[in-house]
Amino acid sequence: MGQGHTGLSDRRGVPVSYRNQDAIDGLDEAQEDSLAFSGDPVGRIDKVLEAHPGFVMGHLFKGAMLTQAMETRIYGEMVAALEAAEALSAEANEREKGHMAALRCWVEGDFFGAVQKWEAVLVHHPFDLLALQLVHLTDVLLGDVVGQRDSVARVFPLWDESVPGYEYVLGFYSFGLEETRDFADAEEHGRRALAIRPGHPYAIHAVAHVLEMQGRQAGGIWFLNSRKDDWAYGNFRNHLWWHLSLFHLDLKQIDQVLAIYDQELRGSGTSGDKYEELDSAALLWRLKLLDVDVGERWSDLADKWEPSATDTLYAFNDVHAMMSFVAANRKDAAEALLTANERYCDHASDANVAMSREIGIPFCRALQDFQDGRYGACVERLLPVRYRTHRLGGSFAQRDVIAWTLVEAALRARQFELALALAHERCGVKPSSPQNWTLVARAHKGLGNRSHAERAQARATSLLAA
């Protein structure tokens, strides 16, 4: 904003040092793909870079896209993109040097440092939608809940519908507002984004989160089903199918949950995309907590996780790998994951160490305890960390699996007073959840409070019927 530059710029007026409009247009299109969760943003920028190897912002875009995968298998490609950009640094403008510094932090394991560098770019260039996208999405990855909202708040008043991509800013803001429990504003911003662009999966996702957090299960099923054409074919479909399955799960519609798993989630993951396997594990573990027999599904999923058992790159992935290993009885893979993580925490100093040490490893061990029937030990591991789990990254809806595991373990450990307290807490946050009232009923039953148990069960039943 107000840079007074004389060179070229992207479609939002943000300065680009490379002097070829075709290359810049190609970058804009690749970024549009990324924002809309469609096509192949990296493939598209690769084509641009073939024709324009001196396009520094193109290399930086590619590297930035690869950061978000959180997988070791793309690490080499990410470093190569950064090095290609650094070799061109004499050509780069200040904004591009900021992106370069962020990417350098990232490849050195300083994810929080990278966010700060991208934030600094955004302060000078509030229409740098790439910087905003990276700050917001990395805040989600790292569990900076307030940052997810405030990174957008810092620039939001400067944007309006005349700036291309405004709907994406609305989508980011919607999600940030949802995670900070400002559900009414979140829904309004999300629906405004969808009024501009109905096929905007991130805004659909933000509204789905509002409906999930408010326990509007039937509304959530209707919302996602009625908009399937807008999300079921894009790159975000897997996670949105997972969200749809959560609504069915709360309503105890297990047949629909398994149908979604088998038709939409199970077949995926062939690309090796960890986000797909993560959603699959997150769903099967919830079914396990409900005592649903899922047959061979765990074994298939554990096969997909095994090659990355010792990656130690991202604790959030590791806990989902661990769910698969313990549930599929892959004791060697589970031990390999834990040993790798403990060794890594002793020697490394990158941003994932704290995530892994504080939440990742305790939760992994709690999962082993749960599987082996040591429910009391599972409770002891999870109680102290339950209010710090945001440090693991992901969303409240995703991390709820930890709190649900805790209350289920308390019930199975026959710690009914604790279970009742935890179940009450869940009802306070989401009183329209039949599953939450079922937990209350089970705790009361364990305590011998027959009339309370019947009342809670009646409430669950009436919510299911509604």
Ligand SMILES: [Fe+2]
């Ligand atoms: Fe989500």
